[in-house]
Amino acid sequence: MSIETPDWTRSDVLSVSRLVSLLQDVVEENFVDVLVSGEVVNFATPASGHYYFALKDEGAQLRAVMFRVQNRLLPFLPENGMNVVCRGRLSVYTRRGELQMLVDHLEPLGVGSQQIALEQLKKRLASEGLFAGERKRPLPAFPRTIGVVTSGTGAAIHDILNVLRRRGAGLRVLLRPVRVQGDGAALEIAEGIADLNRQGEADVLIVGRGGGSMEDLWAFNEEPVARAIFASGIPVISAVGHEVDVTIADLVADLRAPTPSAAAELVVKERRELEGHVDHLVLRLSGQMKARLTLLRERVEGLFRRLRAPVGDLLRQEQRVEELSRRAKLAIRVRLEASASRLALFAGRLEALSPLRTLSRGYAIVTREEESTPLRETARLACGDRLAIRFARGEARAVVEEIIAAPAKGKTLD
Amino acid sequence: MNKEYPFETALRSLETVVARLESGELSLEESLTCFEEGVRCAARCQEQLKAVEAKVEVLLKQQDGTLTVENFRE
Numbered sequence: 001m002s003i004e005t006p007d008w009t010r011s012d013v014l015s016v017s018r019l020v021s022l023l024q025d026v027v028e029e030n031f032v033d034v035l036v037s038g039e040v041v042n043f044a045t046p047a048s049g050h051y052y053f054a055l056k057d058e059g060a061q062l063r064a065v066m067f068r069v070q071n072r073l074l075p076f077l078p079e080n081g082m083n084v085v086c087r088g089r090l091s092v093y094t095r096r097g098e099l100q101m102l103v104d105h106l107e108p109l110g111v112g113s114q115q116i117a118l119e120q121l122k123k124r125l126a127s128e129g130l131f132a133g134e135r136k137r138p139l140p141a142f143p144r145t146i147g148v149v150t151s152g153t154g155a156a157i158h159d160i161l162n163v164l165r166r167r168g169a170g171l172r173v174l175l176r177p178v179r180v181q182g183d184g185a186a187l188e189i190a191e192g193i194a195d196l197n198r199q200g201e202a203d204v205l206i207v208g209r210g211g212g213s214m215e216d217l218w219a220f221n222e223e224p225v226a227r228a229i230f231a232s233g234i235p236v237i238s239a240v241g242h243e244v245d246v247t248i249a250d251l252v253a254d255l256r257a258p259t260p261s262a263a264a265e266l267v268v269k270e271r272r273e274l275e276g277h278v279d280h281l282v283l284r285l286s287g288q289m290k291a292r293l294t295l296l297r298e299r300v301e302g303l304f305r306r307l308r309a310p311v312g313d314l315l316r317q318e319q320r321v322e323e324l325s326r327r328a329k330l331a332i333r334v335r336l337e338a339s340a341s342r343l344a345l346f347a348g349r350l351e352a353l354s355p356l357r358t359l360s361r362g363y364a365i366v367t368r369e370e371e372s373t374p375l376r377e378t379a380r381l382a383c384g385d386r387l388a389i390r391f392a393r394g395e396a397r398a399v400v401e402e403i404i405a406a407p408a409k410g411k412t413l414d
Numbered sequence: 415m416n417k418e419y420p421f422e423t424a425l426r427s428l429e430t431v432v433a434r435l436e437s438g439e440l441s442l443e444e445s446l447t448c449f450e451e452g453v454r455c456a457a458r459c460q461e462q463l464k465a466v467e468a469k470v471e472v473l474l475k476q477q478d479g480t481l482t483v484e485n486f487r488e
Contacts, residue, residue, distance in 0.1 A: 141422075142422065142425075147473075152472070161470060165468070170463075170464070170468050172469040172471070173469070174472075175470070175472045175486055176475075195481055198481065199473055199481050278425065278428070278456065278459045278463065281428050281429060282456045282460075284432045285431065285432050285449065285452045285453070285456065292445050292449075296442060
């Protein structure tokens with residue numbers, strides 16, 4: 001066995017640190033002041049206040065950092081997708097052996113190409129009517145099966161199931177798991193929607209994913225997803241990311257929910273409203289019948305009352321007669337009593353005026369014999385006339401012996 | 415795509431019954447028949463609403479493109 005002679009010697013071999021350090025020197029010496037344009041991607045700004053991002057174009061990518069000292073002079077916050085021009089120097093981050101640019105100055109250069117592409121796609125789909133309001137369908141009134149197109153392991157499906165469990169809705173969930181980001185995700189999502197349509201049991205679809213960066217959500221901005229939602233015979237609720245994120249999928253969907261939980265709530269609401277609707281119908285139904293029965297009862301009672309009326313009349317007449325006779329009797333008695341009192345009254349007065357009373361006081365009634373008219377004066381008397389004297393008790397006869405003339409007129413004894 | 419579930423038919427009948435009763439054009443006899451029909455439909459609606467179970471399943475696509483339904487394990 002022969003030992004192969006290597007074609008290098010120990011002294012040729014460099015350590016990693018040495019090599020990277022050499023590289024760093026070369027880079028730092030030769031790229032002291034560069035100007036580069038590219039699209040900002042993977043932008044992050046942690047608590048330190050430094051900006052970490054990368055600049056890219058179709059062919060390559062370069063890591064970059066803009067320290068707080070420099071970046072606090074920027075009047076705007078860089079965003080992913082922005083096309084910018086950066087000025088700075090290159091270095092090597094030896095710890096990781098990575099090329100990086102230390103940016104001193106950054107300014108925007110129009111709109112990011114990805115953004116431009118998105119706007120172009122939106123225009124094209126809009127002109128084909130994919131976003132049209134009239135095309136949007138209402139949610140089914142009685143959803144029984146919800147089809148869900150999302151990751152099988154992500155937050156979205158768990159949020160949806162939590163809502164359904166919490167609200168106690170008797171709904172069946174049919175999940176079609178797909179990748180929701182990365183290459184090929186858009187095609188998978190589109191396929192998922194088509195599969196649920198083919199299987200045919202879902203009444204409504206929820207298509208979406210949990211929150212993430214605009215890059216993470218990008219699959220939902222791609223054409224295949226838009227076309228699949230448009231072609232879906234089952235109504236689609238889009239639920240992509242958080243409230244603020246709007247993707248093309250949201251624009252095409254029949255209804256947009258800000259989150260997957262909200263989408264589930266929307267479906268449950270439909271069920272609740274339907275149950276309320278049925279309850280209300282039942283109330284109206286029984287209300288109608290109660291009204292009918294009351295009407296019927298009143299009619300029967302009315303008829304019954306009229307049947308009994310003649311008999312009632314007689315009884316009433318009887319009563320009336322009784323009443324009247326009672327009142328008559330009462331009236332008569334009252335009149336009699338009144339008369340009796342008057343009678344008594346008059347009797348009393350009469351008695352007071354009675355000549356007998358006068359007689360008992362000592363006066364006497366004098367008449368000519370055989371006459372009844374009492375004599376009050378001597379005018380027609382002559383001696384020898386025969387008189388009858390009536391006392392209170394008893395009578396006497398007398399003959400006139402002497403007449404004494406009365407005093408002048410006007411004076412009477414009584 | 416529009417399948418007429420027994421529920422939808424029952425609901426529609428119930429709505430028709432209530433509308434007819436509220437129109438006031440029915441005789442007493444007709445009202446009673448209508449009402450009985452309404453009660454039947456309402457019962458069917460409510461039993462359908464209660465019947466739907468909560469289930470979670472997964473639609474899987476096989477290599478050959480066929481779709482199968484399985485229980486979902488979270």
